[in-house]
Amino acid sequence: MRKLVCIAFAILKNNKPCDPLYETNTRLHNLFQDGIYRHNHPSMAGNIMASSPNRPTSPHLQVYRLPLTGLISIAHRMTGVLLVLGLVMLVWQLLAVSSGEQAYLMMQSWLAMWPLKVIFWGFVYALFFHLCHGVRHLLWDAGFGFERDDLNRFAVIELAGSFVLTAITFFTL
Amino acid sequence: MDYQSPLAKVRGLGSAKSGTGHWWMQRVTALALVPLTYWLLVYLGMSLTSPYQQTLAWLAQPLHAVAVWSWVLLACYHAALGLQVVIEDYVAAEGLKIIAVWLVNLAFLFLALAASVALLRIVVAG
Numbered sequence: 269m270r271k272l273v274c275i276a277f278a279i280l281k282n283n284k285p286c287d288p289l290y291e292t293n294t295r296l297h298n299l300f301q302d303g304i305y306r307h308n309h310p311s312m313a314g315n316i317m318a319s320s321p322n323r324p325t326s327p328h329l330q331v332y333r334l335p336l337t338g339l340i341s342i343a344h345r346m347t348g349v350l351l352v353l354g355l356v357m358l359v360w361q362l363l364a365v366s367s368g369e370q371a372y373l374m375m376q377s378w379l380a381m382w383p384l385k386v387i388f389w390g391f392v393y394a395l396f397f398h399l400c401h402g403v404r405h406l407l408w409d410a411g412f413g414f415e416r417d418d419l420n421r422f423a424v425i426e427l428a429g430s431f432v433l434t435a436i437t438f439f440t441l
Numbered sequence: 442m443d444y445q446s447p448l449a450k451v452r453g454l455g456s457a458k459s460g461t462g463h464w465w466m467q468r469v470t471a472l473a474l475v476p477l478t479y480w481l482l483v484y485l486g487m488s489l490t491s492p493y494q495q496t497l498a499w500l501a502q503p504l505h506a507v508a509v510w511s512w513v514l515l516a517c518y519h520a521a522l523g524l525q526v527v528i529e530d531y532v533a534a535e536g537l538k539i540i541a542v543w544l545v546n547l548a549f550l551f552l553a554l555a556a557s558v559a560l561l562r563i564v565v566a567g
Contacts, residue, residue, distance in 0.1 A: 348523050355516055359556045366559040370491045379489050402471050441486030
């Protein structure tokens with residue numbers, strides 16, 4: 269996708285071939301802005317962007333690579349939604365336990381199969397990641413950790429922490 | 442024809458009174474879920490490997506039953522609040538948004554009730 273954007277803007281800029289150096293974020297960002305601001309180029313005729321050339325442009329998701337903190341933020345939301353599926357499975361599991369020994373053994377044999385084992389440990393990891401980032405949200409709410417260095421340090425701590433917690437759970441359960 | 446802007450309409454009416462409730466309950470449930478997660482994982486580890494009677498005996502202890510039960514109820518509440526935010530962010534159509542949020546709320550109510558029935562059966566009936 270990024271290559272396509274790169275090529276598209278290279279075409280806008282006098283049909284030059286795509287320079288691989290433009291792959292880096294900053295260059296792509298500059299290229300993007302150049303493309304917008306070259307409003308007098310014939311290839312921009314009739315373009316909506318060309319009609320208001322001096323509008324500020326924010327880096328679009330297709331051009332701009334999210335920083336680690338941004339990736340973690342969206343991962344928090346995605347794990348939150350996925351954990352809902354885990355919650356549904358947990359309730360199903362509780363119903364199986366409450367339905368007598370036969371249902372219990374059936375549930376155990378199901379969850380002993382490797383695809384469901386993988387899903388189970390994915391659930392545990394997602395749970396710990398969501399928990400770790402949630403704790404950071406609570407710290408933010410309390411007014412701590414808004415400096416850039418803190419943000420990056422916490423991002424690494426969260427990722428490592430959720431991995432370590434999952435490993436501890438794996439070896440103690 | 443209504444020429445009043447939305448701002449003009451609400452000006453002077455005061456706050457809606459429950460503005461911070463959603464945000465606050467998201468945090469309260471989150472904080473409560475952190476320690477309770479320990480018992481959830483112990484329960485899961487036990488019920489996936491241990492014999493039937495052992496799991497029942499573990500769950501029959503009041504602390505364990507209450508901890509697991511609280512985890513499920515609070516998780517349902519926390520998830521309903523969280524999914525509401527996600528829906529409000531991505532669903533633009535007003536009618537669809539309201540229907541989606543209430544379907545989610547009802548689904549979690551149903552889940553919480555199902556879990557409660559299951560846990561009551563385990564604890565009371567054995």
